[in-house]
Amino acid sequence: MDARDPDRIDLNLLKVFAAVMTERNVGRAAQRLGMTQAGASNALRRLRRIFDDELFLRTPRGVEPTTRAAEIWPGISAALGQMRAALTPATPFDPCTVTGEVGIGVTEIAELVMGPAIVRHLQAEAPGLAPRFHHIDRRDAARALDDGEIWLALGMLPDPPPRITRIFLRRDPLLTLVPDGLDIDTVPPDPRDGPEALPLISLDAFAAAPHVLVSATGSAQGVMDRALADLGRERRLLAVASTLPGAAEIAACAGALLTAVGPTAFTIARRGGFTVMRPPAELNPQPARLALMFHRRDEGLPAHRWLRTEITRLARTI
16 A cells, blocks of 8 residues: 555644644644544654655754645645635634634734724624734745735735735825924925825935934835935935834834824824824835735635625724
8 A cells, every 4th residue: 555645644643733733832733633642753754654755854942844844734725724624514604703812923023003993893803703913024924824824914025825815904104203393395386286295205305304213124225215226315214113113112212203004103103202104205215015815725614704804894994
């Protein structure tokens, strides 16, 4: 008998593989599945024979997947998800009675923009469903969805692999926070902008003022720096902060400009200490696009479908 024959593989082995991939620890994977660690280890031995690969290598903190394990994981994850969806009773989903936790991956900006609205909405419509926000970034959103750590990912996220769906929820302009006490030159208002338009900072004033940049990686090149470079200009970068709240504190204390996505700029300004203005028109920064990503294996689950529909609607009303 060929152990690699798909028709003869024990599907419980694939559940063990999925649990170890998610937990990165054989003991925790066994607990998750309600089995002994010896049983999980035996299942891994059988899997190693089937795939002719070690699959997982020991580390001081647990185990890490081999290249082969990482290659087969998306297919196994999708297959298990489709089985769960197929076996889920086709009963109407009632958000009022559902209970449990749901993992939502968020970038820092997405959490500031969407987090409060999601919590308020679930309190009203699905009080038994508790969101658990996990920090993600552009580099690990797809992995977190693959591993089942999260159901949904929210943020300014890159093109995903084919197994993951991405939907754009909204487009927001980049706006500049001007700290109280900093005198900054603006250009005369354009009557076509209407009386509600925010003040527009002049290019010379923007380039001459001190700035704080937000970069989780520590990069000193942001969207505005690239736009200025296209015009043969540069700005005076005072500091690079790793988080938006930290950047706001630095900008307020140092009297520096801070450019952020529209809704987050207004959130910071409401707390006091800043005025929101538009960056120079010559820079023409492209709007930031907030995206929702999810794994296709989960899209048929009633609770998943309801939650992503509600989040999509919320994003477009904020």
